[in-house]
Amino acid sequence: MYDIGIDVGGTGITAGIVDRNCKIVARKTIATDRELTAKAISKQLVKLARELLAESGISERRVHSIGVGVPGTANRKTGRIEYANNLPNCQGNIRQLLQGQTSKKVYFENDANAAAWGEYLCFKKKPDSFVMVTLGTGVGGGIIMNGKLVRGINYAAAELGHMTIRYDGIPCNCGRRGCLEAYASAEALIAQSREAMEKKKKSLLWELCDGNPDKINGQLVFDAVRAGDKTAIRVVEEYAEYLSEGLANIVNFLQPELLCIGGGISRSGDILVPLVREKMRNKIYSRYSTENTKLVVAKLDNDAGIIGAAKLFLCRE
Numbered sequence: 001m002y003d004i005g006i007d008v009g010g011t012g013i014t015a016g017i018v019d020r021n022c023k024i025v026a027r028k029t030i031a032t033d034r035e036l037t038a039k040a041i042s043k044q045l046v047k048l049a050r051e052l053l054a055e056s057g058i059s060e061r062r063v064h065s066i067g068v069g070v071p072g073t074a075n076r077k078t079g080r081i082e083y084a085n086n087l088p089n090c091q092g093n094i095r096q097l098l099q100g101q102t103s104k105k106v107y108f109e110n111d112a113n114a115a116a117w118g119e120y121l122c123f124k125k126k127p128d129s130f131v132m133v134t135l136g137t138g139v140g141g142g143i144i145m146n147g148k149l150v151r152g153i154n155y156a157a158a159e160l161g162h163m164t165i166r167y168d169g170i171p172c173n174c175g176r177r178g179c180l181e182a183y184a185s186a187e188a189l190i191a192q193s194r195e196a197m198e199k200k201k202k203s204l205l206w207e208l209c210d211g212n213p214d215k216i217n218g219q220l221v222f223d224a225v226r227a228g229d230k231t232a233i234r235v236v237e238e239y240a241e242y243l244s245e246g247l248a249n250i251v252n253f254l255q256p257e258l259l260c261i262g263g264g265i266s267r268s269g270d271i272l273v274p275l276v277r278e279k280m281r282n283k284i285y286s287r288y289s290t291e292n293t294k295l296v297v298a299k300l301d302n303d304a305g306i307i308g309a310a311k312l313f314l315c316r317e
C-alpha cells in the first residue's frame, strides 16, 4: 500500500506517492495559484494526485490515505486553514472539500508540523522529544513529544519563528517586532547580505551575483563563506548569533532530545551548525548537565513535508 502526501507551498504544490518505508516513489509539482478559493484548491489537489497516480501506473486501490500540509494554521476541528498569508482566499472547509472527492481518508496539517513529522519518522530510534525549526522563506516549527505533534488548543502551536529575540526589533510579517523569523529566515539572511554588500564593494558577493543584488540567495552567501569572503563570513556569523538566540530559547524551554534544523538554509548546515552550536553554548541554562539537547541537520530536505503529510495517519490525536 501507498500513501499520498501533498505539500502546499508558497510557490509550488508537490504531491508524492510514499511507500511503507517512507520512500517517495513518484512525485509531481505544479505552481501555486495564490488567488484560488478553498474549493478550487481542493479540486486542484485531487486532480494532481490522480494525475500522479496515472503517470506512475499505481492504481488508486493501492492508496491507503491522503495527507496535505498547508501553510498557516490547519484547524483540524473545523477543517479550515486559518491565517495563511500565501492563500488569502482559502477560507472554506478544505478538509471536507477534499474528503468529498475521494473515498480515501484525508488528513491535513500545518506544513511545518508535517515536515517535522516526516523528519521524526525517518529516525530508526525515535527521540522522546523532537523539535524542528525550518529555515526557509519564513521560519517554521514543529514539536513532537512522546510520539505526538504538539498542536495547542487551536492547532496554532509551535510557531517558533514568532518568538521575540530582540525587543522592539525589526518588524515581522506577523505584525510583531523582533521575531526570530525577521532575523533568521532565508529572506532575512538575504537582506542582511545585501546591506553588508552595499558597504563592501569589494566583497566576493558582488562577483557571485553578477553585480545584481537581486540575485542573492542563501546558497550564494554560503558559497562566498566557503571561498573565504570576509563580508559573507561576518554576515553569517551575525546570522548564526540571531539563530542561536532562538534555538537556545527552545532548548531552555523544552530541553528536547533532538533539535533539528531544516529548510533551504540547512543545506549549508556544515558551516552553520558548528557556528550556532558554539554561540548557543553559553545561552543554554543546562550547560552544566551531563546530558544535553543534540543539534542536528534535517536529512530529508524538501521531502520531509511530503513524507510527513503522507504519514499523518500514524500520528495520534
Ligand SMILES: [Zn+2]
Pocket: 161, 162, 163, 172, 173, 174, 175, 176, 179, 181
Ligand atoms: Zn513574527
